[in-house]
Amino acid sequence: MSEFLSLLRRIGPAIVVAAVVLGPGSIVSASRVGCQYGYQLLWLVPLASLLMISLTVTSMAIGVSQRETPCGAVASAFGRPIAWLVGGAMLVAITMFQASNNNAMLMAAEGFMDPVDTQAGQPAAASALSSRLVRTAVPLVFNFAIIGLLWASRRDLYRVIEKTMAVLVAAMVVAFAINLWFASPTLNGILSGLIPSLPRGSTAEGIDTVSWMASGALVATTFSVAGAFYQSYQVREKGWNVSDFRLGVLDTFVGICSLGLITMMILITGAAALHLKVAPESLTDASAVARALDPLFGDAARYVFAAGVLAGAVSSFVVNALIGAVVFCDALGMPSKLSSIHVRLTTVGVLLLGWVVAAIGVLTEVPLADFIVVAQSLTVIAFPALAITIIWQARRIQTGLLPVWVTPLNYLGLAVTLLLSVRTIMGLIGT
Known part of the structure; x- marks a missing residue:
């Protein structure tokens, strides 16, 4: 038992991955x-989690056994421009994540405000927050606060991040x-939802087809190739080597x-x-979701x-920008x-770029929830390049280090990323 508790105290990298992946998109x-x-797509979550575990374990194995960084290895084998493409793919994914994080701060803030009553008039706080100028300024102030924290925590930054992420995951x-x-779900509903099937219908009136954008965003926010890709850098930051691989597998499963x-x-x-009680399109922000739950839970x-x-x-928010900066700097051949x-x-640049994208969404008055779903779905377009990079580098790992179940799951994960990418592009162009 003491050995097990000692192992638990040393885990951390995958908790950071879980914290950054488990953002507003999820x-x-x-x-x-x-x-x-309803429960009909519940099975997608454990499937996506299994694929995420497999790819994260692979990325971790690359980090503990390979001297070169992931983008450095790509540059050595195929040239620096190809490494730029990998870093660019990561930057696209991270920017979309970061844009949705900015808008999620507004969603959370609105959730603490009083419900808006257009007949009686809005409370002052809600009215101020609804101003487009304020809605772009609030995330900007938060970004500057994060930037200040980043520069103030120059020493042991990773240790601070690791502990903070563990606390935030526990809070969630x-x-x-x-x-x-309080929702009191039925056991039969949960068990039936774990059986893979396509939705039979989402309304009482008829049968719906699968919303590829919504289900794709759900899979992408759990099976985040960007988060798995960063695991290789994390274990290097932590100073792990091959002897720490067993701990890393436990860490990955926990996270x-x-x-x-x-x-x-x-x-x-x-x-x-909420199923069959609330129209999904009415869930435009955190306060709307909370109001829909009010009859069950109260205020x-x-x-x-x-x-x-x-x-x-x-x-x-905190780790996402760091991930993009680390990989992008590595792709350019700079210290990572x-x-x-x-x-x-570069982290400052990523933070501000994410805010710009989010601000455009606010100024064009796109509903926050719709913006987040679209932004999270767009990330899957960049995922195949990152997944291919991980699988290619896995060939360089010493024989016997990776469990036998990892390789087939990695190829299944690559197929899923390709499918989601194609379906997302088709959905965005309206085909």
Whole structure:
């Protein structure tokens, strides 16, 4: 038992991955999928979690056994321009994640506001927040606060991030477990949802086809190739080597299972409390979801749900930009350690770029929930390049290091990323 507790105290990299992946995209997508399809797509979450575990374990093995960084290895084998493409793919994915994180901060803030009554007039706080100018300024202020924290924590930045992410993941577990408890889901519904099948219908009036955009966003936010790709850099940052691989596998299972568990809790809550009771398109922000849950939970629902969204947004916000900066600097051939000035400057650029994209969404008055689902779906376009890079580098790992079940799951994961990418492009162009 003491040995097991010692191992638990040393885990961390996959918890960071789970925290950055478990952002507003997972929360909004899971809520809306549960509301629209009930339990019918629940099986996608454990499948995506299994694929995520496999690819994360592979990326970790690359990090502990390969001297070169992932993008450095690509540059050595195929030339620096190809490494630029890999880094660019990561930057696209991270920018979309970061844009949705900015808007999620607004969703969380709105969740703490009083519901808006257009007949009686808006409360002052809600009215101020609804101003487009304020809605772009609030995330900008938060970005500058993160930038200040980044420059103030030059020493032991990774250790600070690791501990903070563990606390935020725990906060999300508590917040969404409370919602799940009061939703009172049925065991038969949960078990039936774990059997792979396509939705039979999302409304009482008829049969719906699968919403590829919503289900694709749900899979993409759980099976995040960008998060798995970064695992290789994390274990290098932590100083792990081949002897730490066994610990790393445990770490991966703990972190990714936490991610899958929370996503399932959110989806099940949406299925139990909102399916066939609330129109999915009405869930435009955190306060709208909370108001839909009010008949079950009372006024506390708004604060519990908003707290979970806020924890998810903050956890994803802090690390997400660092991930993009680290990989992009590596792709350019610059130092990729968190302590590097190049990484810090690039992180600032990623933060501001994400804010710009989010601000455009606010100024064009795109509903926040729709914006997040679209932004998260767009990330899957960049995922195949990252998945191919991981699978290619896995060939360089010493024989016997990777478990036998990893390779077939990696190829299945690559097929899923390609399918989601094609379907997303088709959905965006309206075909």
